[in-house]
Amino acid sequence: MKYYAHTEFHWSSPPLENLRQELKSVKHMVDYWEKEFKERAFGEITDGDIKLNDWYAIYKKKGWIPVEKYGCCYNPVSFNIQKELVIKKGLFGKKSHKYTQDAPTQWASFKYERSTLFIWKQWVNYHQLWNFRLRKLEMTRFDLRRVTQAPKITVEEALFVCLGLSPSVIGDIGFEKFSLEDTSFEIANGIEYQDYKGNNLIVKTGIYDVDVRDKNDSPCGMMESLIKEYEEYLLIDRNEKFKCVSGRIYTNKFLKWALKHNYLKEYEIYFRDKNDSPYGEKFALELYNHLLDDEIISGKFDELWHWSEAFGWNSLHYLADEIEKMGLTPNKITYPYKAIQQYINYTGKSPLAKQYEETGDEWDKKRWVEKNELIARCLTRLELKLEEKEK
Numbered sequence: 001m002k003y004y005a006h007t008e009f010h011w012s013s014p015p016l017e018n019l020r021q022e023l024k025s026v027k028h029m030v031d032y033w034e035k036e037f038k039e040r041a042f043g044e045i046t047d048g049d050i051k052l053n054d055w056y057a058i059y060k061k062k063g064w065i066p067v068e069k070y071g072c073c074y075n076p077v078s079f080n081i082q083k084e085l086v087i088k089k090g091l092f093g094k095k096s097h098k099y100t101q102d103a104p105t106q107w108a109s110f111k112y113e114r115s116t117l118f119i120w121k122q123w124v125n126y127h128q129l130w131n132f133r134l135r136k137l138e139m140t141r142f143d144l145r146r147v148t149q150a151p152k153i154t155v156e157e158a159l160f161v162c163l164g165l166s167p168s169v170i171g172d173i174g175f176e177k178f179s180l181e182d183t184s185f186e187i188a189n190g191i192e193y194q195d196y197k198g199n200n201l202i203v204k205t206g207i208y209d210v211d212v213r214d215k216n217d218s219p220c221g222m223m224e225s226l227i228k229e230y231e232e233y234l235l236i237d238r239n240e241k242f243k244c245v246s247g248r249i250y251t252n253k254f255l256k257w258a259l260k261h262n263y264l265k266e267y268e269i270y271f272r273d274k275n276d277s278p279y280g281e282k283f284a285l286e287l288y289n290h291l292l293d294d295e296i297i298s299g300k301f302d303e304l305w306h307w308s309e310a311f312g313w314n315s316l317h318y319l320a321d322e323i324e325k326m327g328l329t330p331n332k333i334t335y336p337y338k339a340i341q342q343y344i345n346y347t348g349k350s351p352l353a354k355q356y357e358e359t360g361d362e363w364d365k366k367r368w369v370e371k372n373e374l375i376a377r378c379l380t381r382l383e384l385k386l387e388e389k390e391k
Contacts, residue, residue, distance in 0.1 A: 015163040015164070015165065015227070015230065016134065016137060016138060016165070018226060019130075019134055019223060019226060019227075020134060022222060022223055022226045023127070023130055023131060023134065023223070025222060026123070026126065026127045026130065026222055026223065027127055029123050029206070029207075029222075030120070030123045030124055030127050033116060033119050033120035033123050034120050036116045036119075036120070037116040037117050037120045040113040040116060041055055041058040041059065041108075041113065042058060042062060044058050045058070048117055050110075050113065050114050050117075052071070052110055055110050055113070056068075056073065056110075059073035059108065060073075062075075063075070063076070063077070064076070064106075064108070067196045069198070070109075070194040070195070070196060070197075070198050071109060071110040071111055071193065071194065072107055072108065072109050072110070072194065072195060072196040073107065073108050073196070074105055074106065074107035074108075074196040075105065075106035075107070078102060078103065078105070079103050080100040080101065080102060080103060081100065081101050081102075081103045082098065082100055083098070083100070083101055084096050084098045085098075105196070107195060107196040109193045109194065109195065109201075110193075111191060111192070111193035111194075112191075112193045112201075112203055115191045115193075115203055118187075119187075119203070119204075119205050119206075122185045122186075122187075122205045122207065123185075123205065123207065125185060126185045126207055126221070129174065130223050132174045133169075133174050133175065136169055136172075136173075136174055136175075137165050137166065137169060138310075139310075140166045140168065140169050141166060141295055141298070141308045141309065141310050142164065142165075142166045142309060143166050143167075143168040144161065144167065144168075144264075145168065146167065146168050146171075147161065147167050147168075147251060147255075148251065148255070150251055151250070151251055151252075152244065152246075152248040152249060152250060152251060153167070153248065153249050153251050153254065154170070154179075154248060154249070155180070155233075155236055155237060155247070155248075155249060156170060156178055156179060156180060157170055157249075158236050158249050158254050158258075159227070159230075159232055159233050159236055161254075161258060161263065161264065162232040162235075162236065162258060162263045163230065163232060180220060180224045180227060180228060180233075181220065181224075182221070182224070183208050183220070183221070185205060185207050185208075185221075186204060186205055186207060186208050187204050187205060189202075190202035190203060190204040191203050191204075207221050207222065208220055208221050232263075236249070236254075239257070241253065241257070242254045242257060269299070269303050269304075270303065270304040270345060271302060271303050271304070272302060272303060272304055272342065272343065273342070274302075276342055277342060277343075278329075278331075278333060278335075278338075278339035278342055279323075279329045279330075279333070279339065279342075279343070280329065280330050280331065282330075283328070283329055283330055283386075284301075284343060285301060286382055286385065286386065287323075287328075287343070287382065288301050288305065288343070290378050290379075290381060290382045290385075291305070291378060293378075294374060294377075294378045295308060296308055296311060296374070296375065296378065297344065304343065304344065304345035305343055305344045305345065306344075306345060307344050307345065307346070310371070311371045311374075311375075312371070313346070313348040313352065313355045314355060315371045315372055315375060316340065316344060316346065316352065316355070317337070317352055317353070317355040318372045318375060319340065319375050319379075320336040320337050320339070320340040320352065321336060322375065322376065322379055323336060323340070323379070324336040326379060326383060328379065328382065328383060328386065337351070337352040337353040338352075340352070
């Protein structure tokens with residue numbers, strides 16, 4: 001039986017960092033459409049519904065002229081825009097010319113302004129979905145079991161494997177029928193409207209108007225487009241050696257390819273020496289159950305437990321420290337870092353006692369604090385349970 005792990009820590013991987021940044025751009029679009037919605041008819045429409053007669057009345061009150069044939073109003077007052085034309089002369093000289101230009105006629109469409117509420121909600125839903133997805137990816141440890149059990153997998157599952165993101169989330173809440181080609185938040189054919197001159201126009205959400213690097217590919221969402229920009233996507237999508245006619249991927253061929261190109265590594269299962277159990281097996285079982293429940297470790301009790309890569313070796317150092325400081329074990333432990341390695345498979349390059357490092361990076365600080373808080377809460381629950389048993 002082969003066991004696989006990703007070669008990088010998924011929580012520190014560039015893909016998640018880049019997706020977090022792109023999500024900020026999505027939030028900018030949420031804010032833009034919220035502003036468009038709230039400023040309908042000079043901001044005088046406060047509820048979600050908008051009636052045509054009321055809309056006309058507001059614009060008429062402001063001196064605008066209705067064009068009912070096209071469902072529009074326009075401002076008859078024209079004004080000029082001051083502009084400046086700069087002409088370079090030689091390397092250092094320049095000459096400027098100021099002039100005025102008629103500004104475009106201001107106009108508004110009832111259909112367009114009515115559509116802003118729906119478009120804003122679609123952007124909100126898209127942002128909320130991806131915010132949930134990123135948090136789920138951050139908290140889910142890398143797990144290939146579902147992938148290795150299927151003869152064929154999707155391009156998305158293969159891509160997650162290469163990016164160090166757990167493919168086990170696909171099909172779960174937030175990732176139901178997950179596809180990079182998904183356009184579920186778009187308006188199928190757009191909303192048609194006309195300007196005050198009768199020119200036909202169409203408005204869409206714009207979520208899926210992003211051009212992708214591969215011109216043969218169809219435009220996709222902002223977040224999906226960023227994922228498609230990764231080299232790993234192109235390598236998988238264009239590799240005919242492990243793709244079948246349906247577009248799905250042969251699992252075994254893909255795993256061999258991923259191992260060959262160092263996207264995955266194999267690891268072995270080691271069994272614990274129960275005759276050398278510093279904590280005692282009763283306490284070890286309680287510790288195992290609590291750590292397993294919080295997904296801090298994986299594996300079977302009789303084996304050396306597999307430490308979740310999401311926590312890092314710094315947090316294992318912290319766990320060994322806290323077990324000693326809290327006096328949880330039935331017998332006093334004077335060698336905490338050596339003792340913990342009798343239960344958890346430590347593969348760090350330096351001694352565990354020297355594994356703790358202060359960092360000046362604020363993101364790293366936040367990450368270690370969050371992981372250590374999870375461990376602290378886990379140990380506190382364990383301590384309370386042990387106290388209950390002693391009563």
